[in-house]
Amino acid sequence: MPTVAVVTTGGTIASRRGEDGVSRPVVTGPDLLATGAERAATEVRVTDVLSKDSSCMTFADMDRVREAIAAELRDPTVAGVVVLHGTDTMEETAFLVDLHHADPRPVVFTGAQRTFDHPESDAQANLSAALSAATDPAMRGLGVLISFGGKLHPVPGVRKADTTALDAFRSVRTPMHRHRPEPLPWRPISGVRVDVVAIYPGTDRVQFDACRSTGAHGLVLDALGSGNANPGIVEAVRESVAAGVPVAVSTRVPFGSISPTYGGGGGGSDLIAAGALFSTDLRAGQARILLAALLADPDQTGLEKEFDRRSRIEL
Numbered sequence: 001m002p003t004v005a006v007v008t009t010g011g012t013i014a015s016r017r018g019e020d021g022v023s024r025p026v027v028t029g030p031d032l033l034a035t036g037a038e039r040a041a042t043e044v045r046v047t048d049v050l051s052k053d054s055s056c057m058t059f060a061d062m063d064r065v066r067e068a069i070a071a072e073l074r075d076p077t078v079a080g081v082v083v084l085h086g087t088d089t090m091e092e093t094a095f096l097v098d099l100h101h102a103d104p105r106p107v108v109f110t111g112a113q114r115t116f117d118h119p120e121s122d123a124q125a126n127l128s129a130a131l132s133a134a135t136d137p138a139m140r141g142l143g144v145l146i147s148f149g150g151k152l153h154p155v156p157g158v159r160k161a162d163t164t165a166l167d168a169f170r171s172v173r174t175p176m177h178r179h180r181p182e183p184l185p186w187r188p189i190s191g192v193r194v195d196v197v198a199i200y201p202g203t204d205r206v207q208f209d210a211c212r213s214t215g216a217h218g219l220v221l222d223a224l225g226s227g228n229a230n231p232g233i234v235e236a237v238r239e240s241v242a243a244g245v246p247v248a249v250s251t252r253v254p255f256g257s258i259s260p261t262y263g264g265g266g267g268g269s270d271l272i273a274a275g276a277l278f279s280t281d282l283r284a285g286q287a288r289i290l291l292a293a294l295l296a297d298p299d300q301t302g303l304e305k306e307f308d309r310r311s312r313i314e315l
């Protein structure tokens with residue numbers, strides 16, 4: 001019987017709804033795994049790592065989750081790992097793990113939109129599907145996956161796209177068999193600070209400058225359209241890059257690639273001329289994790305090239 005290591009972190013899948021109508025992550029792994037028919041065919045070993053709503057995740061928490069997964073994979077009897085995680089930041093933690101995942105065995109993240117004690121909870125169905133994926137030989141070598149609402153997503157380019165739908169996640173692109181760059185050597189990202197700056201009509205530099213003056217090591221612009229801002233932000237980017245604080249451009253638009261095609265003083269091409277990096281496919285949440293992972297390396301000579309390469313989803 002294959003063994004699956006289950007790592008729990010909290011989230012709605014591990015939450016109960018109190019009489020005040022508020023959901024809190026109070027269910028532990030053994031309770032989560034107490035029911036479910038497929039358990040008979042799989043040996044499950046549970047480790048509770050965190051008990052948090054994923055909106056409260058820090059980089060230190062994400063490092064802990066990654067290290068817990070790596071510890072499970074050091075056991076050769078483990079066929080795969082399932083990670084139970086809140087949906088709000090699943091795309092970030094899963095992407096951090098994927099960047100460093102150097103093992104053919106599947107690591108499958110899942111969670112739920114409805115609490116564990118909801119009469120029509122999606123928790124058990126999602127857990128069952130994730131356990132099946134973790135033991136499926138066809139999933140080997142695909143990196144980290146999100147299994148949710150009956151769909152399987154490769155992690156780069158995936159994001160939570162619906163606050164309530166049971167299939168909450170959408171991918172910028174959906175190939176299961178895509179080119180995976182070689183894994184990055186593991187370096188914790190706690191201690192690295194990368195901030196996201198929202199761009200909207202009339203954005204001034206106040207947020208950008210506040211992030212810099214309070215110690216950000218890198219910045220991500222959640223920019224407009226295919227990666228555009230305005231002349232004031234372009235100037236702020238120029239100063240930041242010159243001072244050694246890299247700035248990556250992503251977009252608030254959910255789908256399509258991000259490219260520096262517009263000029264006019266504040267467009268993507270002006271941002272590139274000011275020294276910005278372009279996140280070809282990743283949206284701000286995952287671009288932030290990529291930049292943090294690259295900044296965690298004290299040798300930053302290849303940072304621009306690596307950011308460019310790893311922000312693309314290649315088929």
Ligand SMILES: NC(=O)C[C@H](N)C(=O)O
Nearest residue numbers: 011012053054086087088
């Ligand atoms: N559906 C969920 O899991 C949402 C919850 N706020 C979380 O991310 O932990």
